[in-house]
Amino acid sequence: MFIEQSRFFVIAMSKNKKPIRPKARQPRGFADRTADDIRAVEEMMAGIKAVFELYGFDPVETPLFEYTDALGKFLPDSDRPNEGVFSLQDDDEQWMSLRYDLTAPLARYVAQNINEIQLPYRTYRAGYVFRNEKPGPGRFRQFMQFDADTVGAPSVSADAEMCMMMADTMEKLGIARGDYVIRVNNRKVLDGVMEAIGIGDDEHAGTRLSVLRAIDKLDKFGPDGVKLLLQAGRWEGGNEGAGDFTKGAGLDEAQADKVLDYISGVAIEENDGVAELELIETLVRSAGYDETRIRIDPSVVRGLEYYTGPVYECELTFDVTNEKGETVQFGSVAGGGRYDGLVQRFTGQSVPATGFSIGVSRLMTALKNLGKLETRKLQAPVVVCVMDRDADSLGRYQKMVQALRDAGIRAELYQGNPKQFGKQLQYADRRGSAVAVIQGGDERAAGRVQLKDLIAGAEAAKAIESREEWVEQKPAQISVAETDLVTEVRNILARYGD
């Protein structure tokens, strides 16, 4: 299966036969991940998964590509459809795109398998999503989301459960009660306000979206900033001419004030949305979640137009210092809501659904800030040094390595150039190894090995002044019978825990 790729590995030659060397770098906006980060994310995701499974959710996975039309955008008359997503044309001329979230592919999956899936369908998914946007600091074009959805659930009791699950997830990850809050609202309430100010009809769809986005900025710009965004617009720096100008929703002052009254909770009329919020509140309180954990809040809107009922957001409330040196609340790490129309796009049939998405990197950053990322350190491997390079000696070293591994101890034979012994010890040190195993010709003949406790050795070295003294004392180094190798190594490792 690898055959067809071989042509890629010929080194390119320019005309004068000097090799052309490609530059080694990642594409803009894409990042590599190192061992510590990978292990920390794995541990965090295992915690999230445990909570989701306790709530009766099961995993499902869709491919990274979807047909562009299934993602919900229409092909413009252009060679590059879908600014914002990565798209390419298949050899049968169909456009495919890399998924930009995990909700649209789930809707496609449910629509495709609607006759086989047992509804209500509780499901979770973690995976990479892609945005074809300008990268910036902390703004990547490939990032991971972790989603949970219940599909085929008409009652807001499913939304209530999502809120409780978000709260439980935060606590499972070690975020203390009081450091997070789930804020809940209902689009139907806001829809009532929109109708009341005369922008409820089809012609005002764009205005409504601008209103949503304006309200979504309450945390960032305060009521005054939101008011500007609801009317003519707002300058980035706050004052006229400062930075970029964001065009507003175009409401007049009376309309804007009504919206502001609503988000500050001053004026809420009774409607279906309010009744739904009251039911959510009853359900979560019955289950033991007080308002420090789950709270009704009219300022939550979520910027997506497809939500049709309750919307909810998980916010971390502890303080952090932002890039400008200001103290601010950490903010949102997850959010979602009810979307009753997404599956219907495909089937015509209404399939009510609700769910949320966790931004994995952002949540990781939060845990780092809270010092909750002390992951169980994996013990660095024991290094067996290479003193002699004949086949018999190498075979004997290899046997020791394998004996350690058979006993469940991480171990490795030094695989670099063995000429300089000092480099081998330096390697073991940098690796964080606790023990180096050394066997020269004399020891081999006598059936013995030297074990060097590298951690104690580094300590002892501080007190030793000369090389002679060092060679004579050989601090933290013991000679043991080769047959006792595993036992003696285990004794040293036991000093350093795990």
Next chain:
Amino acid sequence: MFIEQSRFFVIAMSKNKKPIRPKARQPRGFADRTADDIRAVEEMMAGIKAVFELYGFDPVETPLFEYTDALGKFLPDSDRPNEGVFSLQDDDEQWMSLRYDLTAPLARYVAQNINEIQLPYRTYRAGYVFRNEKPGPGRFRQFMQFDADTVGAPSVSADAEMCMMMADTMEKLGIARGDYVIRVNNRKVLDGVMEAIGIGDDEHAGTRLSVLRAIDKLDKFGPDGVKLLLQAGRWEGGNEGAGDFTKGAGLDEAQADKVLDYISGVAIEENDGVAELELIETLVRSAGYDETRIRIDPSVVRGLEYYTGPVYECELTFDVTNEKGETVQFGSVAGGGRYDGLVQRFTGQSVPATGFSIGVSRLMTALKNLGKLETRKLQAPVVVCVMDRDADSLGRYQKMVQALRDAGIRAELYQGNPKQFGKQLQYADRRGSAVAVIQGGDERAAGRVQLKDLIAGAEAAKAIESREEWVEQKPAQISVAETDLVTEVRNILARYGD
């Protein structure tokens, strides 16, 4: 962060205002994965990871995209470079491609970070790779690989270790000794043969690749088939005119015979390659791996031209029935070798490396064949039914669900339309739930709940003839105090193990 996507969710309207519905289907050659498959692969990958970590390997991850030039192919004068890979042009005109394996990105990563990485660098990676090829049965365009590599390791003792690690991985996954074998060869030996028959020079690079591919088909077509491929070529069906014709390497009969002598082990001349193989054999035997587990075999070539020394392949030797109904050995599930030139492509510096790749789906298929996939079944959730829909009743159901979860029991409130009670029990049944929790108005007033043992109930149902009898007997259903809910549910679950 979701704001900019909202435009995707407007339902398209054609001119006569009838909605255009996209078809719900995956792109050609891409597949969805369901819960059982996801859990089985996770369990398998955890086993592989455990072995790799025991050997001192640490994870690293690269993004799914690389710049096309970093992958090693050159841009033709075409809008679609790189047949075989998925490529697209970034807005700064640079071509990016989805990775088609995990080796080329690792070479880029090491070259980019050569000053920070502690060599020898032992590392593993699992992830999706993409091939822009014609999909077919069992042939996907997105699939998972699991790789291990040691970079900066000049000695073949690193290759020997790879072979042992492959063997240990198979045993960790439950594949019995005797059901797998690691076969090892060395490209340098074959290179000697190529030189001896006069195709060792630059002009014959294409011929050499054809020879490699021909030898790689020994398992499939036998020595006679390989001989045809070494000379003029071979018809798919074996006889002239049967199926497609594969052009051969163009050797004459004497040349072809020399190659065949070599792969059958008849004629091997002493050279560096042979000495390296002897050292590998000494090392693995010293470490306790006999020739039923790791075996030198001159017919292993691996179809990739970039290998520069030892090549190795993990083959499963038990019989399976292929799509034609023939009994055949299962065959290769992993393979790799030494590639000393890949990092050099970027840096000009030689960085010797060796590693292998496991085909995750193929290995999964093997484990299924061996019946080694009895994964620990996750207990299906307890379902709390919805009998009354007023807020107080719903709150009380929710409280029960949460009490079960707090006790570590998977549980869910029925979130479908609760009007038909029968549908709720049907749902619980199909879900595989062991217990349904039922509380109507009378029970609520008395502080009691009904627990229905769905598994015993299904058994009992077989013996009951009429609906009347059923209603009267309520088989496998007990009434318990609501305060004893958790204890009593746990008692029922204990009957069905975990």
